[in-house]
Amino acid sequence: MDKPLKALQELGDEFERVEREQPPPRRARRRRRRLPLLVVPGMLVVAAAAMAASAILTGEPVRNPPGLAFRADEGLGKPKPATIDLLDLRVADPDGGPPWGMRTLRTTRGLGCVQVGRVVDDKLGVLGQDGAFGNDGRFHELPADVLTQAQCQQPDGAGHVFLAVSYQGLPASALAGACRLSGVGKPPRPSGAPRRPAQPRCPAADERILYFGLLGPRGRSVTYDDATGREITARTHGPDRGYLVVLRPSATRRPSGRFVPSPTPLSGLASVHYDDAPICRIRSPRALGGAKPCPPVGYVAPSGPRVNAGQVSTPVRATVSRKPVKPPWPRVPVGVEIPRMWKLTIAFRARLSADAQRLYLVGVRPRSGAGCRAVSSGSVNRDVDAGEVVRYTTYLPSRCRGTVRGIVTYRPQPDGPEQVPAFLMVLRGVPEGQAVVGRFSVDLPG
Amino acid sequence: MTRSDDEGGLRVALCEPGGFVALYRRESELVLTFCARRVLDAETALDITAETFAQAFRGRASFRGTTRAQARAWLLTIARRQIARYLRRGALDRRALRRLAIQMPQLDPDQAEEIERRAGLQAIRAELGEQLARLNADQRDALRLRVVEQRSYAEVACSLGITEATARARVSRALRALSAALEPKTSLNAAEESWTSP
Structure with missing residues (x-):
């Protein structure tokens, strides 16, 4: 008879350790839970009351594109429900309607993410307009696991996230890709390729320029110039100091569809103010030497043993x-x-x-x-x-x-x-x- | 399976101290061989074996069998599922291993060779080559395009000048023929694999 394989022996020793360290399991018992019949009508009444209060009808939630699934141990990971935090940050849309908001979350892989959208009843979502959801005019909640609508970054050594996004043209619906921005040409169609259904143009009045992100624990506020050239200050919210600016396009801010994520603000804003640190003035990308990102004030380098x-x-x-x-x-x-x-x-x-x-x-x-x-x-x-x-x-x-x-x-x-x-x-x-x-x-x- | 197969009616007390490790020591090599003959790679087989036992450990409270044969069948069912998942996705599932914080052993080339020898992989590979040569040219071409070159059925059909349905049929027939020819070599002996659900 062959002697036992060394690798299997070693693996067996590991199972022996695990069995020793873990308490014996209880026998599984199958139990079915049922909601008491009286609870269901009660829930319906509460839902109806909530709908009436919000004055905007709710539609189906936003979903990930077909075939795209996020895994807990791969890529961005999956959102951890306990970490989802809708910041008390509300920004009015230039055309009115539900305000814009932002939430932060952590994923199973330890990444910190932000999601922006419109807020109804303290829920983040998108609106059924600008080609989204057949322009049904309803509010569609954005589940946290739709990470295609999120920006993520690795936290620093103290667990804070530094992230800045410049979004040059997002429809007022808050859902990207449902309509074509005025600054974006038609995608080329290779000869012989099947014709794709025409994408509707975004109404010019519904195009928005967004700057948002997390400045880290010492970020106090950001400033930006509005359409009249007036400097506006927006203070930050939450432990990672989130900021959000929503503007109409202008001569200097074209809805080109450019989406630029970076660790710290790079363009679009006028300045960034920190606690106990010099103000960071944002340079124009057209200035001599080009744009320069703000320093990551308060960033703590992750420490770990050196590896040889x-x-x-x-x-x-x-x-x-x-x-x-x-x-x-x-x-x-x-x-x-x-x-x-x-x-x-x-x-x-x-x-x-x-x-x-x-x-x-x-x-x-x-x-x-x-x-x-x-x-x-x-x-x-x-x-x-x-x-x-x-x-x-x-x-x-x-x-x-x-x-x-x-x-x-x-x-x-x-x-x-x-x-x-x-x-x-x-x-x-x-x-x-x-x-x-x-x-x-x-x-x-x- | 009958009561006579249950090796004296031994109860597999997996939830008692030492019960699971005893099962591991008894069945791990069989599970490893089972996996190796299906994935034709020692390292991958060891990984799947480890994940199989990790999942079995985590789910041992729900095991309702009472005999060694039933426990073996249970393990092979988990292993089969892992192999299918690996072949479908091209990636190994390691969730249970991670949850148990199990450290995987290093597999040196000598051990990998030994696993391949015990699983008889050389003979299986030779048989696979022989059976591929026996397929008719149409089926072989369809199989090569679909499996080796990883083309879609539409592309296979286009390349061979046939309909997509015919392409699917040719690939399916080729796989069935290979499976039928190789089954006696890849399976463990019939007594080891036969079971009824616990």
Whole structure:
């Protein structure tokens, strides 16, 4: 008889530990709960009263696009219900109606997010206008798990989030994508591609410019110029000091559809005021030297043990598809043809765990003279357990030939406030603070 | 399954101290072999085995079987579900392992080779190559485009100049033929896998 496998023995020891540490479970009992019959009519009465009070009818909630599901251990993660906080921040819309508001939340991956929308009965949502929900005129609640309508960022070492968004053209409905902004041209249609249903134009009066975000614990207020050139001050709300500015487009603020997230305010506002720190004057992007972001006042760099190569190094394997294949990229617009590409799969067994803060980064570069200049770098955008086999897939243009080289590094903590996911170029030397997990090379067929 | 299969009517007291570990020590290699023969990779098989036992541990209070055979069938059902999920999504589920904070062991190349040897993967791979060669050219082409090149059925149909329904039928028939030919090699012996629900 074969002797027991070492890996299974070790795994068995782990189960032995877990069984020892956990109290014995109780036998599961099946119970069905029923609402007392009297409660149901009561609930209906309360709902009807609430509807009458809000004077705006409620429709179905906003949903994620079909086929898009958020996972607790991947990408942004899933919202943690206990962390959802609608800030006491209400901003009037230039045309009236329900005010604008903002809420913050944390996800299962520890990211801090903000969502903006219209507020009815202390609920954040969107309005059925500007092409949204068939222009039904109703209020549609925005569930927290519709993270396509959220902006997220990694918190700093003290748990505060720094985030600034400049939204150059959001319809007054607060739902992006349901109508085409006046500053955005028609998307090109490749010859032979099926005709897409025409997207309605956003009514010019319903286009809005939004600046919003979280300034961190010392952010006191922001100032901006209104349409007449008057400087307006908006104070911040909540522990992460949220701000929200809603304006009509103007000659200097065109509804171009540009959406610019950054850790700190970069453009659009006039100034940012902090507790015990100099005022940050926002420069025009057209000024000599261009725009400059405000400093992250109050940012605490996350601390963690330094990691060296000895702790993370492990064999890294790379394999390439025998032929170029079509990348299975989701949500490709109708008519857009994705070219076939080399599929490169990198695999290694992680020695240390990773999450949204501590990342495994992969950089890939074909050898010079390989017929292409493509470089690819990215992070393993999910939670990784120590001991787990990590597989990372990337695609290179089919014209690439010869040898592809690459490197896998481990970054134990962020270097500063940054966007998610962290795309760092790790090809030209390993940045300070990162440890080399391993290097690989693979020959492309042909 | 009958009462005679229950190895003397042994009760699997999974909720008692040491009960689950005893089950693990008895069945882990069988589950690992079961997984390895389906995913044809030692590391992935070990990961799926670990997650299978982690899920079983978390759900042990709801296990209603009384025999070793029933416990084995229960484990293989969880493993089957994990494998199907892995093949469908291309990613491993590790939620139960994470919740239990289980540290995965390192699998060195020698151990991986040993797992492959015990699971007889070399023979299965050889058989797979042989069975692929036996498929008729139409089915093989459809299978290559769909499975190896990961093309959509519409693209498979377009490439082969057939309707999408025919493309689906060819891929399905090819997979069925491979499955039928390989089933005796990939399954554990019949007695180990047969069961009735507890």
